[in-house]
Ligand SMILES: Nc1ncnc2c1ncn2[C@@H]1O[C@H](COP(=O)(O)OP(=O)(O)OP(=O)(O)O)[C@@H](O)[C@H]1O
């Protein structure tokens with residue numbers, strides 16, 4: 001089992017007010033799945049993704065990745081897991097604005113201990129070619145379109161060949177047509193064997209996944225496999 | 228990976244060149260000041276040292292003691308101590324002394340025809356030449372006969388010779404010395420060689436007469452203000468100081484009446500004083516380096532805040548604390564290091580400028596450059612640590628949602 005989430009809770013303390021972003025979530029995800037998480041704004045989707053992405057830790061309950069309890073590992077090990085096993089795609093793209101897209105894609109390789117700058121750039125170039133941006137290597141993020149930015153982000157997420165790709169509203173900042181193109185890439189990746197978890201609040205997009213988990217007020221409402 | 232991080236750091240500095248430069252300014256000024264001050268200090272010291280050794284070597288000066296007056300003022304003790312006879316006694320009783328001469332001078336107006344010149348007139352004995360390694364270029368110096376007979380003869384410094392006799396050969400000419408409302412007539416017997424430049428340039432404009440003439444015909448006193456003696460070698464000079472002190476203490480009965488200073492001691496004192504002075508000034512310049520460090524810390528804190536999102540992204544992509552820490556510390560080091568390099572350039576230029584004005588050789592030592600540069604790096608490291616730690620400790624989720 002790739003992911004096991006058991007009675008997961010995440011509470012934010014805002015002064016004297018407690019915000020329960022996640023109240024009690026449990027589910028499992030196997031390798032090779034393509035899961036869409038859907039729910040209204042403020043329901044706790046991003047909170048869940050941050051925990052699955054090892055960027056945040058639960059207040060209670062447990063999250064196991066490949067059988068390893070994430071709440072029990074050190075900060076350094078978390079960074080290593082993020083680097084090697086997880087590829088994150090954000091709604092905001094989150095590219096480094098002053099670096100070229102080639103440099104952007106190579107960043108996880110730097111922290112992953114891949115030696116040799118030339119080797120790093122070769123790998124990054126290959127990854128960009130795979131998302132159809134082989135001719136834009138030295139452009140900066142401000143010089144390319146939103147859809148292209150998201151493709152750079154996908155190339156970056158995949159560069160260390162992670163076990164899990166997480167995407168938090170990857171089409172949220174894109175028009176419908178471009179959004180479809182990005183979804184095609186995700187579907188293709190899933191076909192190639194990548195495990196993908198994607199947050200969206202668009203029912204139509206969610207239905208392109210193979211399983212939909214519905215979340216509301218920090219609780220799992222529905223968990224269904226699409227035929 | 229270090230190279231990659233270094234490259235990133237330099238990139239981020241070049242993005243905002245003006246800001247980086249202004250933040251480095253404190254370091255630039257600090258390093259520049261340290262290098263310039265240390266260089267000017269050692270240049271001036273070399274200058275003074277070489278001028279002192281130019282005066283002659285292994286010299287010993289015997290002068291009246293210093294006494295604190297009742298009001299706290301410092302005054303020389305009575306000068307009615309040193310006579311020509313005492314000089315002879317010293318010569319006889321102190322075997323390490325090669326030669327000794329009285330210190331004796333006055334100021335007077337020299338008149339030759341229509342030319343005149345106000346200058347220092349030095350009363351000398353023939354050994355003056357050996358003691359100061361200073362010889363006549365034309366004619367002769369004051370001889371034993373002149374001294375014994377108190378003959379009115381005069382030797383001109385080379386500068387003075389051209390002042391008084393621009394066209395004619397001075398040797399054999401007559402000059403009048405007007406001193407203390409009296410006129411004395413002298414015959415010029417020689418002109419001194421040129422001794423070269425230096426702060427002692429006025430030596431070229433002095434006139435030399437027999438000590439006996441100055442004492443008997445001008446001062447009407449049998450006392451001289453002190454003695455200058457010379458030992459045969461540096462080792463002898465040390466021994467001579469002891470011998471003179473021993474003899475004079477016995478002779479005068481009171482060691483506070485006189486002072487014996489060797490040239491070596493003088494050089495030591497001077498190098499100590501200039502050393503302390505440049506250390507002090509260098510220290511003050513060092514403080515500006517510290518202030519420069521605060522400037523760097525300030526800009527690094529701004530940079531960390533501005534790049535919160537970048538830090539979040541890097542952490543999401545697998546950067547560990549130490550990666551972020553190294554990145555920002557290297558940035559801070561790059562800033563202080565680069566500022567240090569520019570400062571070395573400016574300091575060197577400043578030192579070269581002052582050396583040119585002061586007329587001494589430009590000495591920029593490796594030590595001062597290395598010291599100032601490593602101190603700048605140290606400052607960059609020290610003041611970079613806090614912002615870098617702050618950056619490395621950022622929570623990735625919070626950093627990612629920073630607008
Ligand atoms: N850092 C935080 N501090 C306090 N409360 C927070 C924090 N982050 C999220 N929350 C709260 O937790 C709840 C869930 O937030 P979350 O971002 O997970 O929602 P979401 O489902 O991703 O919403 P959206 O679709 O708008 O992105 C919200 O009520 C939010 O206000």
Ligand SMILES: [Mg+2]
Nearest residue numbers: 045046047168
């Ligand atoms: Mg969200």
